[in-house]
Amino acid sequence: MVTIKDLKFSYSKKQQPLFQDLQCELPSGSIVGLLGKNGAGKTTLLKLMIGLLQPTEGSVRIIGEQPWDRHPSLLQEVYFLPEEFHHPGISIGNYVKANSGFYPRFDEELLQRLITDFELPDNKRLNQLSYGQKKKFLISFALSTKCRLLVLDEPTNGLDIPSKSIFRKVMAGSLDEDQLVIISTHQVRDVENLIDRVLMLEKGKFIMQKSLFEISSNLQFATATSPEGENVLYHEMVPGGYKVIRPQTGGSSSVDIELLFNAISNGTEKMREYVK
Incomplete structure (x- = not known):
């Protein structure tokens, strides 16, 4: 199209x-x-x-x-x-x-x-x-x-x-x-x-072009009581704990697009590697 x-x-x-x-x-x-x-x-x-x-x-x-x-x-x-x-x-x-x-x-x-x-x-x-x-x-x-x-x-x-x-x-x-x-x-x-x-x-460049299926297959969006952990790629504090993004270990999860946007804009190169 x-x-x-x-x-x-x-x-x-x-x-x-x-x-x-x-x-x-x-x-x-x-x-x-x-x-x-x-x-x-x-x-x-x-x-x-x-x-x-x-x-x-x-x-x-x-x-x-x-x-x-x-x-x-x-x-x-x-x-x-x-x-x-x-x-x-x-x-x-x-x-x-x-x-x-x-x-x-x-x-x-x-x-x-x-x-x-x-x-x-x-x-x-x-x-x-x-x-x-x-x-x-x-x-x-x-x-x-x-x-x-x-x-x-x-x-x-x-x-x-x-x-x-x-x-x-x-x-x-x-x-x-x-x-x-x-x-x-x-x-x-x-x-x-x-x-x-x-x-x-x-x-001036696309830093991500992905379907939500591809994103959910590679990344897991979850809540946690602590931002610590080897697998945490990005975290944000929210009432009651943290929103975190981790590598997907199996299956798929709902994609939090706002969290994903913040993670790619403000996160590490390691985070960006998962969505290239």
Whole structure:
């Protein structure tokens, strides 16, 4: 679905490249979490994927096409939900009439169900909604496009706790096997039960590209009364004890993505060896 090969990108010739020889292959049928510290280049990478920026060198291909070429045949299969957005002063119905026709697989029935689930008012203009309501509408519209590639930048920002729960529910139940979702977020807890593959950016490179199955096969996430022990690769103090990461000794365990992110960002080289 998404193929990134030998990608190099810089905003100007005078600057150091933000990305250098970036490589990635993402298949359909996945929900991918794109993680990284502030300034790691997550939003820039998303814009390269959808064609809002052009690679300096190398290539990005979506379903075999270069997104920078802006072919209508590809644009109708890609939907980008940015972190910051602006809504026109029109009703939900008029917005849908004006924009749904760009997406051949648009599912009106799904949209109405999501609007009901999110309890969105149908008697207000979009610019009169709260930030959280606007975000819920955009999430509903994005899922209803049924695009092959959905790119969501911080989708849970501005959502209250019940809405985050609905978001996880509708994401899990509204996707087809030929779709790929890429979620860039700092709110790891909001999406960790959804994603099945993790990409982690640091200093312009992927320091991890793993499925959750691969991670759980190599690492064990547990709680302990002490951080000591030969096999402890990383630990964090929590009420009542410690969260620890150890080498997997058999079977598999649930992956604590937030703990994993902290471990790779702040842990030792030994820790990083397990996720290369």
